[in-house]
Amino acid sequence: MSGLEARVHVERSAQFRLDVELTIPEGRTVALLGPNGAGKSTAVATLAGLTPLQAGHIKLDGRVLDDPAAARFVPPEERQIGVVFQDYVLFPHLTVAENVAFGLRSGGSTRAEVKSEVVRWLDRFGLGDLAVARPPDLSGGQAQQVALARALITEPKMLLLDEPLAALDVTTRAQLRHELIDHLEGFSGPRLLITHDPTEAFLLADEIYIIEGGRITQVGSADDIRIRPRTSYIADLAGSNLLVGSAAAGIVMVEGFELLVGDTHISGPVLATVHPRAISVHRRHPEGSPRNTWQTEILRIEHYGDRVRLRTGDPLPLTAEVTPVAAEALALSAGSKVWISVKATEIGVEAD
Amino acid sequence: MSGRVASALLAGVLSACSPGGASAEVLVSAAASLTDVFAEIEDAFETANPAVDVILNVAGSATLREQITAGAPADVFASADLRNITVLSEDGAIKSGITVFATNQLEIAVPPGNPAGVSGLADFERTDLLVGLCAPGVPCGDFARSALQLAGVTPAPDTNEPNVRALLTKIAAGELDAGIVYTTDVVAAANGVDGVMIPASHNVTAQYPVATLIDSPNPEGAAAFVAFVLSPSGRSILAEHGFGVP
Amino acid sequence: MDRPTVTKRGVSGPPLVIVLLAAVGLAVFVVPLFGLLVQTPWGGLARLLSSDVVLDAIRLSLVSSIAATVISAVVGVPLAWLLARVDFPGRALVRGLVLLPLVLPPVVGGAALLFALGRRGVVGEPLYEMTGLVLPFSTWGVILAATFVSMPFLVITVEGALNSLDRRYEGAAASLGAKRGAVLRRITLPLIRPSLVAGLVLAWARALGEFGATITFAGNLQGRTQTLPLAVFVALESDRDTAIALSLLMVVISLTVLVVLRSRWWRPS
Numbered sequence: 001m002s003g004l005e006a007r008v009h010v011e012r013s014a015q016f017r018l019d020v021e022l023t024i025p026e027g028r029t030v031a032l033l034g035p036n037g038a039g040k041s042t043a044v045a046t047l048a049g050l051t052p053l054q055a056g057h058i059k060l061d062g063r064v065l066d067d068p069a070a071a072r073f074v075p076p077e078e079r080q081i082g083v084v085f086q087d088y089v090l091f092p093h094l095t096v097a098e099n100v101a102f103g104l105r106s107g108g109s110t111r112a113e114v115k116s117e118v119v120r121w122l123d124r125f126g127l128g129d130l131a132v133a134r135p136p137d138l139s140g141g142q143a144q145q146v147a148l149a150r151a152l153i154t155e156p157k158m159l160l161l162d163e164p165l166a167a168l169d170v171t172t173r174a175q176l177r178h179e180l181i182d183h184l185e186g187f188s189g190p191r192l193l194i195t196h197d198p199t200e201a202f203l204l205a206d207e208i209y210i211i212e213g214g215r216i217t218q219v220g221s222a223d224d225i226r227i228r229p230r231t232s233y234i235a236d237l238a239g240s241n242l243l244v245g246s247a248a249a250g251i252v253m254v255e256g257f258e259l260l261v262g263d264t265h266i267s268g269p270v271l272a273t274v275h276p277r278a279i280s281v282h283r284r285h286p287e288g289s290p291r292n293t294w295q296t297e298i299l300r301i302e303h304y305g306d307r308v309r310l311r312t313g314d315p316l317p318l319t320a321e322v323t324p325v326a327a328e329a330l331a332l333s334a335g336s337k338v339w340i341s342v343k344a345t346e347i348g349v350e351a352d
Numbered sequence: 353m354s355g356r357v358a359s360a361l362l363a364g365v366l367s368a369c370s371p372g373g374a375s376a377e378v379l380v381s382a383a384a385s386l387t388d389v390f391a392e393i394e395d396a397f398e399t400a401n402p403a404v405d406v407i408l409n410v411a412g413s414a415t416l417r418e419q420i421t422a423g424a425p426a427d428v429f430a431s432a433d434l435r436n437i438t439v440l441s442e443d444g445a446i447k448s449g450i451t452v453f454a455t456n457q458l459e460i461a462v463p464p465g466n467p468a469g470v471s472g473l474a475d476f477e478r479t480d481l482l483v484g485l486c487a488p489g490v491p492c493g494d495f496a497r498s499a500l501q502l503a504g505v506t507p508a509p510d511t512n513e514p515n516v517r518a519l520l521t522k523i524a525a526g527e528l529d530a531g532i533v534y535t536t537d538v539v540a541a542a543n544g545v546d547g548v549m550i551p552a553s554h555n556v557t558a559q560y561p562v563a564t565l566i567d568s569p570n571p572e573g574a575a576a577f578v579a580f581v582l583s584p585s586g587r588s589i590l591a592e593h594g595f596g597v598p
Numbered sequence: 599m600d601r602p603t604v605t606k607r608g609v610s611g612p613p614l615v616i617v618l619l620a621a622v623g624l625a626v627f628v629v630p631l632f633g634l635l636v637q638t639p640w641g642g643l644a645r646l647l648s649s650d651v652v653l654d655a656i657r658l659s660l661v662s663s664i665a666a667t668v669i670s671a672v673v674g675v676p677l678a679w680l681l682a683r684v685d686f687p688g689r690a691l692v693r694g695l696v697l698l699p700l701v702l703p704p705v706v707g708g709a710a711l712l713f714a715l716g717r718r719g720v721v722g723e724p725l726y727e728m729t730g731l732v733l734p735f736s737t738w739g740v741i742l743a744a745t746f747v748s749m750p751f752l753v754i755t756v757e758g759a760l761n762s763l764d765r766r767y768e769g770a771a772a773s774l775g776a777k778r779g780a781v782l783r784r785i786t787l788p789l790i791r792p793s794l795v796a797g798l799v800l801a802w803a804r805a806l807g808e809f810g811a812t813i814t815f816a817g818n819l820q821g822r823t824q825t826l827p828l829a830v831f832v833a834l835e836s837d838r839d840t841a842i843a844l845s846l847l848m849v850v851i852s853l854t855v856l857v858v859l860r861s862r863w864w865r866p867s
Contacts, residue, residue, distance in 0.1 A: 050769040076772035083773045089766045093788045102784075103774035154774060414835040482717070482735060487818060489836020510735040511817025512824075514831055518813065521709075526718035527734050 002026045004158055004190045007056035008046050010039075018042050018214040019056075024158075024190035031193040031205030033238060039214040040194045041086070044162045047192070048083050049076035060158055060190075077106070082156030086163040086194075088147035090135035096146050097122065097131040103154035117153060125149045141172040148183060159184070159191040165200055174271075174351045177203060198238040199271060210234050226319045227311050228302055235276075235307065241318045243272040247349060257316045260291050262345040269352040276309065276321035278346035282339040283330055293341040301327075301334055308332070312340060378573035379425055381409045381416040383432035384515050385456070385492070385534055386560070388542075389593040390430070396589060397580045404573055412515050413437075413491055420445060420565065427574035430562040430581075432456075433491040437561045447566045447574075453581050454560040455596035457535045458492075458499050460548035461523045468529035470548055473500055475530060476507040484519050484531040487512035492519075495556045496532035503554040520545060534558065539594035557596070631849060638846055639839045646843040654821040655829035655844065662737065662825060663805035666744035667752075670801045674752040675794070679782075681753070682760035693757075700750045707746055708814025715742070715815075739816035740823050744805035751804055755797030759790035799859050803852055 003025040010018045018039035024030045032040055045051035047058060049065065052073055058066040060081070065074045090099050097118050104114045122128050125145045135143060144164060151159065164180060165173050181204060184191050195201050201208050202222040210218040210225065210233075218230040222242070229235035245254035250264035252272050259272065280286065286293060300311040308327040310320045320340070322332070332338070382390045387410050394406040409416070409426070417436040420426050421443065429446075430453070431437040440446055462470050468481055476483050485507060486493030493512065500507050510528070513519040519531045524544040538547035562581055564574040580586050587597040639646065646652065680686070681693055699707055715722040715733050725731055733739040763786070771785045772778075787794065809827040816823040818832060826848050833841035 045769070048769065048773050050772070076769065077775050077777055079773070080775075081773060083770065085766055085770055089764070089770045091767060091771070091785060091789075093791075102771065102776070106771075106775035106777070106780060150774065412835055418834070418838075482732070484817065487832045487835065489832065509819065510822075511819050512832065513818060514813060514828075514835070521814075522712070522734070522817070525712060525716060527712060527716045 002061045003028070004047075004058075004060050004192070006047065006058040008043055008058070009053060009055035010042055010046060010051065011054055012042075016042075016214065018046075020209070020211060020214070020216045022192070022209065024192060026190055027188055028207065029184055029191040029193055029205045031195055031201035031208045032211055033195055033198060033201040033208055034211035035196060035233065035237075038211045040196075040211060041162065043211075044083070044085075044160055044194055047158075047160055048081055049074060049079050080154070080157045081160055082151035082154060082158070083160045084144070084147045084151050084162065084164050087167055088135075088143045090138075090143055090146055090150070092135050095132045095134055096127060096138070099135065099146055100127075100149045100153055102150060107154060121149045121153045139172075140168045141176055144168065144176060145179075148180075152183070152187065156189065158189045159187055160194070161191065162194045163196070164193070166195070166197070171351060177352075180204065198240060199242060199273070201238070202242050203271075208238070210238060227300065227309060228304075229309070230304075232305075235309075235321070239276055239309075239319065239321075241274040241276065243274065243316075244352060245270060245272060250344075252347070252349060254316060259316075259342070259347060260344040261347045261349050263349045266349055266351065270349050271352045273348040274318065274342055274346065276319045278342060279318060279320035280341045281310065281320055281322055281326070281330065281332070282341065285339050286341050292344060292347075293339060295337065295339050298332060298334055298336045298338060301332060303327075312338070376403060376405055376573075378404055378406045378427050378570055378577050379409065380406055380428045380430065380577060381411075381420065381424075381426045382428075382430040383413045383416070383491070383560070384410055384517060385432050385536065386410070386430055388540060389536070389590055389595065392589050392593075393581060393586055396585055397577060400580070400585075401576065404576070406577065414489065423567075425567070425569055426565050427568040427570050428562065428564055428577050430560060432558060432560060433494070434559055434561055435491075437563060440565075441563075445566055446563045447568060447571070448564045448578070450561045450563045451578070451582065452559045452598055453562050453586070454590045455598060456558040456560065456594075457555050457596070458495055458532055458550055458558075459535045459538045460530050460550060461520060461533045461538055461543075461545040462530050462548055463523055463526040463528075464544060464546055466546055466548065467526070470530040472548065473503040473505045473532075473550060473554060476500060476509070476532075477505055479508050481529040482510045482527065483507070484511040484513055484522060484528045485509045486516055486519055486532075487514055490515060491558065492516045492533060495558050498556045499532065499550060499554050502556070534594075536594040560595070634842060634845055634849065637842050639842065642839065643843055643846075646840050647847060649840070651820055651824075651829060651833075652840065652844060652847075655824055655826045656847070658737065658740065658821065658824065659806055659826040662740045662744050663748075663802055663808075665741045666748050666805040666808075667798055667802040669741070669745045670749040670752045670805075671798060674749045674797075674801075675756055675787075678753045678756035678760060679786075682757045696753050697750050699747050700754075704743075704747055704808065704810030704812075705814050708743060708811035708816075711739075711743060711746060711811065711815040715739075734815055735817045735819065735823060737816075737822055740812055740825060743811040743815045744808045747808050747811050748801040748805040751800040752797040755793050755800065756790065759793030759797075760786070763789055795859070799856065803856065806848070806852060 005023050007021045008018060020043060022030065032043060034040055042051060046053055053066045053068050055068055057064060064072050065079055100121055101114050101118045104117055122131055127145055127149065130142060138146065165177060168176060184204065193204055207219065207221060208225055209216050212231060212233055218225060218234055225234060225238050229239040243254045245252045246268060247266045247270040250261060252259045252261050252270055261272065294315060297313045298310050299313045302309045306324065308322050308324055310332065312318050312320060390408055394408060397406055398404060413431045413433055413436040416429065417440055420429060420440060429437060437450055441450060460470060475481060485496045488494060488497065516533050516537060520533060520537055520543050522528045523531045537543055538545060562578055564578055568574045590597050677696065681689060712734060713719050717723065717726050717732050722733060733742060767785050767789060768781050771781045776784065807827060809831065812825060813828055818824050818828045826844055830841050830844045833844060
């Protein structure tokens with residue numbers, strides 16, 4: 001089949017062991033989401049060919065890149081996998097144009113071909129004015145664009161992005177996230193996004209692999225992961241509600257629904273996050289402060305361990321979490337009519 | 353330069369460290385070719401004078417002269433040639449009269465078994481052999497050149513070694529086919545070389561003078577040591593090592 | 599690369615104790631030089647330095663120190679690369695062996711070279727029988743002795759630079775299709791250039807000043823094996839003025855090269 005099929009097994013010590021399976025079809029973006037130290041960077045290194053597998057295999061478009069059992073190992077320079085490294089790893093002694101040209105020069109293109117291609121790609125990324133700048137003089141956003149151009153210009157068969165937005169400040173991050181979505185859509189091969197940021201994974205990936213302690217603990221869409229988190233890490237970090245809307249004067253409009261938020265200064269397109277445990281569930285209209293209060297119906301209810309997750313219906317579908325004791329006291333079940341309330345200050349807002 | 357400074361510093365430290373030092377120590381600066389024989393004379397002298405500690409400072413004669421000029425403390429100077437001691441005498445650094453206490457002759461040193469079949473001074477002209485001399489300015493080098501001149505030989509040395517020990521090392525290792533050294537160096541079995549005699553008509557006699565110094569910290573000790581070198585005991589030790597005793 | 603500039607304003611002077619100790623430290627270097635300058639026979643300097651002995655020694659010193667530096671670069675950089683990049687058995691021992699000449703008295707090194715590569719040495723004897731080549735008492739012997747004592751400076755500097763280089767630069771280059779040789783040439787070497795240049799300069803300076811191993815292994819013959827340090831040593835026994843003039847010349851050559859290189863290419867990264 002075309003796309004990536006991999007089982008990555010690397011064991012460094014009793015403490016560190018990475019054993020994950022990944023399948024990424026052509027034209028799809030998979031996010032590998034997990035905390036620091038989960039083994040994400042090692043996974044990048046094995047796929048790129050910088051660290052050999054100890055067991056398992058890596059196949060790209062049907063070609064075996066690494067298979068210790070068959071004693072097959074394709075070195076990184078022959079893998080045709082474009083990599084955007086964490087912190088971008090631009091060559092500091094080369095100009096922006098030379099960085100972007102690097103892959104083509106290695107591929108044996110003529111000087112003239114390289115030159116015209118580089119000009120084309122620099123323009124495409126709006127980097128034309130920075131052609132002779134050196135990496136240390138670039139902003140984080142510019143460096144990311146150069147790294148992306150450098151990887152894409154060689155027309156790789158797969159794209160690996162290791163924390164492409166982590167090094168950026170908040171405002172640049174929102175802008176570049178949109179641009180990144182465009183670039184990913186323009187790339188036809190499989191794409192793997194390594195990130196520790198659930199928002200990034202939800203917005204950029206078609207499918208999310210959660211990695212914890214070197215193992216995949218859950219695979220699914222953003223919705224799957226939100227409603228049925230399989231571990232407490234997933235529940236805590238990846239299980240948040242992510243709402244896309246626009247803000248003005250302390251109010252965020254999400255598909256026609258008004259949410260009051262704590263941040264009264266932000267305006268324009270925003271991402272709002274609401275943690276499931278920040279949502280209160282009541283049988284009757286609650287008294288007191290929360291002004292974000294509405295009535296809805298419970299669509300689904302999932303019990304697992306010491307938590308109960310609820311999926312609520314219109315006007316604003318959300319995932320909420322309550323304790324089993326509360327669920328019992330409120331006699332919650334699918335179809336129950338409930339009141340939902342969220343404090344304005346519990347809603348995180350950032351520019352989109 | 354730095355060697356001289358270091359030696360001067362070291363000598364200073366040594367004398368500063370010994371409590372009541374002057375009467376108990378005799379500082380003897382002796383030419384490198386006297387290393388072995390003076391070590392034995394030191395032992396014999398100390399046995400005869402248990403209260404006295406002889407400290408030997410061994411180096412090339414010119415180096416020793418430089419040290420003394422630079423103010424390094426010394427009681428006795430035993431040189432391998434007359435030139436260096438005469439220079440000191442002209443500087444007014446010598447106290448007593450200069451006495452020649454030993455003589456030495458030259459000999460051709462070859463590796464054990466004489467693999468290149470060296471037979472005389474004429475072989476020092478041959479370019480197919482590897483031959484070495486002491487450098488000009490070093491007593492053994494100057495003597496060797498005088499001998500070669502007497503034999504009418506223009507030498508083609510492959511190296512001019514800074515002192516006779518360095519020359520002997522390379523001959524003993526077989527890296528040089530021949531070199532001109534002192535008879536005493538061939539006699540000393542520890543050097544591991546064989547000798548080829550130089551005819552008396554071409555040979556040169558090196559004279560070893562000894563003198564006490566004007567700035568001697570221990571004049572009595574100095575005089576006693578020189579007297580011992582010139583005594584029958586001293587002379588017999590010198591003779592055992594192959595030196596001529598006048 | 600992009601360092602904040604420290605302005606003089608608002609920074610109080612350095613502590614007196616440090617200044618005093620630093621001055622003593624500096625004196626260790628400056629006082630001997632001063633001694634040399636005081637003794638220099640300035641009037642006859644031009645005549646002393648234009649003698650055959652001196653000109654031959656200058657030529658031989660430059661040729662042998664540069665040759666030793668080139669050889670060190672050609673074989674020392676790969677050695678440093680292996681030490682830094684390949685985890686082979688006995689690596690610690692190899693590293694120790696490479697650094698040994700740094701602590702070994704050069705005379706011992708020269709003697710070891712003589713026993714190994716001399717005409718009767720374990721390697722030198724078969725070499726001599728096969729090729730007729732005799733390393734002692736030849737300019738090649740001088741170059742070999744200089745390489746022996748100077749290469750560790752290059753290896754230690756380059757290995758240190760390779761160890762502290764972010765390996766991901768090389769990984770990024772490989773992922774962009776660059777073969778290992780190209781990665782080394784286009785990424786690794788340019789990135790460690792400041793250390794490489796520093797290592798080359800240190801190695802050259804050490805080769806230029808080499809004495810003990812040279813005189814022990816290669817001997818001393820004007821025009822063939824007598825480098826500047828050997829000429830100084832021999833002249834000290836016989837011709838003090840020439841010795842001092844030569845010493846001064848070595849100081850000037852070394853200082854000029856070190857200062858010029860330091861300001862031009864050898865900037866700390």
